[in-house]
Every structure is written in structure tokens, then in C-alpha cells.
Amino acid sequence: MTSTAYLATDESRTTRKRQAIVEAATAVFLRNGYLGTSMDEIAALATVSKQTVYKQFADKEQLFSDVILRIVHQVDEETQAAVLALGETDDLERDLGQLARRFLGSLREPRVLQLRRLIIGEAGRFPALGRTYWREGFERALATLAAGFQRLVDRGLLRLDDPLFAAQHFAGLVLWIPMNQVMFNGGESVTDDQLERAADAGVRAFLAAYSTRDI
């Protein structure tokens, strides 16, 4: 084995350990909250030493920030792909409905909900965490959606002055009530049928406000 091969093996071991730490941290943070989580517990669950954790992450806040970013970036990639497809739609109402269902689908993911609750609950004590989630999660998703709507304006399907407001309105029409309902009552409080109706009603109102065609 050459020294380069050794290096590669070291690197992949480091990557594997890093991933194990982030996965363990995700589980422990979501179960116990930010204050209730210790680096010891994370190290134990990841079956690495505490020194290894600190070699990769300066402190608990940085590790939590990584946990947030990992989940947020997964959601973001899915949103990007969905909005890109929407821009080329040949059935606007149907494909807006699919996008609405995708947004509402996140309410069925306990990890996303727990994370959201955790960050809101801790945002007073740890403002940097909330700001990261806002910037990497909300602002990126809105910018992506706004670019998709601009493409639909260029294709003559939507009529609007401000794509960013239209993106905010689409999200608000679809998500406001179901998101609050699960935040305050838990994910099991919303039925699939409620989500279907929220998607359809939200899309209808959006098209009534912004479509170039009468619906």
C-alpha cells in the first residue's frame, strides 16, 4: 500500500466517524433538546471518544448547527428539483398541487417537526441557531420558489410584480394552518384528508390571485 492509499483510508475513516457523530447528535438533540444533550452522550452513542468529537466539532453549538444544516440541505435539494420541474409544467394547477403536497409532506416527517420545535424553543437562548435555520432553510426555499414563479411569468402562465411575495404567499396559503396545527398539537393531529384539502384550497386561491387565466 502506498502512503496515498493510507491517506485515503484515513480520510474515509474520518468521514465515517464524522457521519456517525452527526447521526448520533441528531438523535440525541431531537430526543433531549439542546440543553438536555451532552457531548458525552453523543460520543457514547456514536461509539467514539469524546476527544474525537471535539476534534471534529469545536463545541455543542457547532455540532447542533451541523445537524440543522444537514436536515435543511436535504429538504432544500428536494425543493430545488421540484421547482425546476414546475417551471416547465404543462398543467399548472396539477403541478402546483404536487408542490403543495410536497411542502405539506414535511409535516409527516417527525425529524423535521422536532427540529423546528427545538429551534423555536431555543431561539431566545441561542439566536445563531435560529438565524442559520432561517437563512439556509426559509430564505433559500423562498428564493428557489420565486425563481420558478418568474419562469412561469416569462412563459405567460402567471401575472405578478414581485416573485418573492408570490413565493411567500404560496407557502402561506398552503402551510399556515397545517404547520401551526402540528406545531401546537403534534403531527398525528392532522389527517391526510385535511392535508389534501389544504393543498387544493391553497392552490385554487393562489391561481385566483396570480394566474393569467380565469379558473
Place this chain on the structure above:
Amino acid sequence: MTSTAYLATDESRTTRKRQAIVEAATAVFLRNGYLGTSMDEIAALATVSKQTVYKQFADKEQLFSDVILRIVHQVDEETQAAVLALGETDDLERDLGQLARRFLGSLREPRVLQLRRLIIGEAGRFPALGRTYWREGFERALATLAAGFQRLVDRGLLRLDDPLFAAQHFAGLVLWIPMNQVMFNGGESVTDDQLERAADAGVRAFLAAYSTRDI
């Protein structure tokens, strides 16, 4: 003094003490969170004995529930009055704008924001608290708003099938982004100018979707 007068004095003393306890509890819960608050601390701040607290409130959860309800009912009374006035409007766009500004104004009330964060953060551990806030806060406000919109349908100013969805949509159009922004970034992250523009854009989209007139 007759025995009835004694009784009245006792009653008003009890009411006063109860109010002092609820006010102290509000301050301590909002500062320290639910888990970080003890009945001892509340009793000390209210300058009553712990026995007096327990005579009025069975446990911490019931006291917290009272704190929630007091804030929620204050907001509710204001909403009722505003929506009643909206139903008789002679300038729909202006008065919807006023209502939107009133909703957005709650984002300038630290108590309301802290309470909301606290309940969302604790909803996993204490589902009853979240449900109370949802039922007494959200559902009542939506029902009130839906009744106001139905009055506007009857007067020929709005066209809609489902007043409850229209109420959800009005709230979502106006509140989705500013509310999330302050939940994740704090109340000082939103400027007055942003709130003004959110109100105007939300009302315009709502009227484009639901008004009987072209705007």
C-alpha cells in the same frame, strides 16, 4: 361590619392574590421556560405562600394553562371587535389592511412571542398546553374571522365557498413569513417597513383571490 361584608372582602382579597399569582407566573414562565420554573419562585415573586398558590391552582400545568388563557383571551377580544367592524366596512381594502396590521402588530409584543415559542418548545412534553393554545387561540380567531368574511359575502363584497378556508388564507398570506421570521430570528429582526409591505401585499393577493370586484 356584617358577615356578608367580611365575605366580600375575603373574596376580593382572594381575587387579588389570584391575579398576583398569575402575573408572577407569567413573568417567571416567560423568563425561565416551563421546566425551569418552580412554584416556589412564583410564590416568592407574588409575595404569597406556596400553600396559597396550591389552594388556587392544582399544579404547575394548571397554572401555566391559566397564563396561556389570559393572554389568548386578551388577543381574542381585540380580534372580535376588529372583525365586527370589518363586517360593516365601507372601504374593504383599507379595513382589511387595518386588520392585517393588527395581526402583524402581535409580532411586536414580546410576551405573545415568548409564549408562542415556549408552547411550541414544550408541546412535545406537554401536549395539553399546545392543544389549549390551538383551540382557544387559533381556532377561535379563525372562526371569528370566517364569520366576518361571511358577512362580507352576504353584502356582496367577497365571493367564496368556504369562509373558514378564506380566513386561513388571509392569515397565511399576511403572517406566514413575518411570523416565521420572528420565531427564528427574534422580534427585532423585522422592520416596521417590512410589516407594512407584508400587510399590503397580503391584502392585495387576498382581494385578487376573493373580491367580487377587479382590483
